[in-house]
Amino acid sequence: MTSRRNFLQSGMFLGAAALSPALFWECAQGNPLIVGHGDFTYKVNPNWGVLDATKTPVKDCHEMVQTQNGDLYLLTNHTKNNILVYTLDGKLKKSWGTQFPGAHGLTLFDENGTEVLWITDYERNQVFKTTLEGEILLTINAPQDLEVYKEKGNFKPTETAIAPDGSIYIADGYGAQMITHFDPQGNLVNAFGGYGTEKDKFQNAHGICLDQRFDKTPTLLITAREQQAVKRFSLEGVHQNTISFPGANICRPVIHNDKCYFSVLKSTGVSNEDSGFVMILNEKDEVVSCPGASFNETDNGQSHYHQNLRLFQYPHDVCIDKDENIYVAQWNSGNTYPIKLERV
């Protein structure tokens, strides 16, 4: 005879048995998505760093860097707080900056043991060196000695790279497409590039970084975003080679250990506009992983890179932390905070 207690137990059992397949299914559905390829795969954490937008809002999240103590600095063009400083666990540590309406490029440089930031502002047509607390140490204006910059509005700097001697390379990705080289005091030393399709010219010289890997002579990696390519130059401004990534509009190169990472603003092999992803290159400049994307060979034998999942909107920069997690800052993504990709 079945007692009421036994019946309830049976009911629980039956319920569990009936629910379990569904729960398993839900759980399988809920399993973290793994993106990327080969040894570079990631879980996607969209909740990292989400803040109260009424207190610390963002507009476009343009770039991010990590300081020696592990803090992550995010640059946004929201003038309530141009810089948000995060701890590694995504909590807000502090914020500062109200004077950079065109805040775009953020570069960290260790200046004899003191870390400083370089901020480009394409609306103010200026580049600023600041302390980590936001004090402006140096301002570089449009180099009006150059004919192309007689009109200072032609200088719309998007990125800087700092050489070991403290001299500054500025990429003018939204302006005249020149790469200008200044000494540590901000005096113009050299200029090269400019708009064009030739190998040493640019269409959207958006990002620049110093490549000091493998004990080779340092070089500059400069992206030509609209040309879907990165171009390598000597520090004197001589073009060395061009690496093309058909389909991928790459923003700035970010070197971490022996790899080079890019955010890809958008790609041309799909029909949604918000078609960006992340790209990782090995030491031979070969693509080893594309979180959020896939690549296939076209009829002419070239690889073509395109978004396959709508995880990102317009990735504008990547920051790689000491555990090789990636933080993706996005442009025009509806005022959203960065997305964290946790290395698997």
Place this chain on the structure above:
Amino acid sequence: MIRILGLFSILLLFGCKKQTTYTAASSVQLATPLINSSSLFATENNKIEAPYLDAELGLEVHSIEGKKRTVFNSKENIALDEIGTYRLRTVNPPFLPSEWVELKVLPEGKAIESIDWITDPKPSYFKGGSAVLIDGKSADFSFHSKGWTGANNPFGLKVQFDTTTRVDSLTLGVLFNPSAWIYPISELQIKIQKDRSEVILKDIDFKVEGNLNEQKHVFLSFEVGEEANEMQLDFIPKNLPEEHPGAGTPAWLFLDELIIY
């Protein structure tokens, strides 16, 4: 045993909840594929073209009558031989299906002997020349592709027929891509020449409506109702409208096809 199973179910519930920190595959949508047809017109040889479709994706094709067919090899031919709009999307569970892509299949138009830009075209957006406007093929969404011709200044097109032709209407394929400042908002003047006399037929203002974040391929049709040996279309692109961040600066007008009915 029963208690153990009950406990297991509870643990499973909590286990599932713990996963919510990370994005799940079932909440992510597939990217919208870049799909085109080999022709704009309803012919047996009109096939789907999807050069970058990943091998693991299924392509779901809804015919004019709404019949669904899913193919797992994008090279497999499906003839687009009926006039109307086909709807296509990619599928690959547990991901969410992609957004729909629509392919319009139109009736063939009347013969055009030649078409020429009258004003100097912008070389960057004239890679395929004026011939792309009568090649019977839609351009893909990339405005850099040679299937598009574009301008943000006044320009004219001259269309010539080999014999006097009855022009009931004309259809223009245009691109709507506001994020690239490409916005079909223009004045269009249609002039007809017949037996050496030129007549200004119509002065039309047109504007494509849409969401500023979308891009789409639109066909615009204009009534004509005249016989002609030659027809001239003068476009005067207007400034971007108030709702656009670039309001007040000239809008780009991109065309990929002109069909005469």
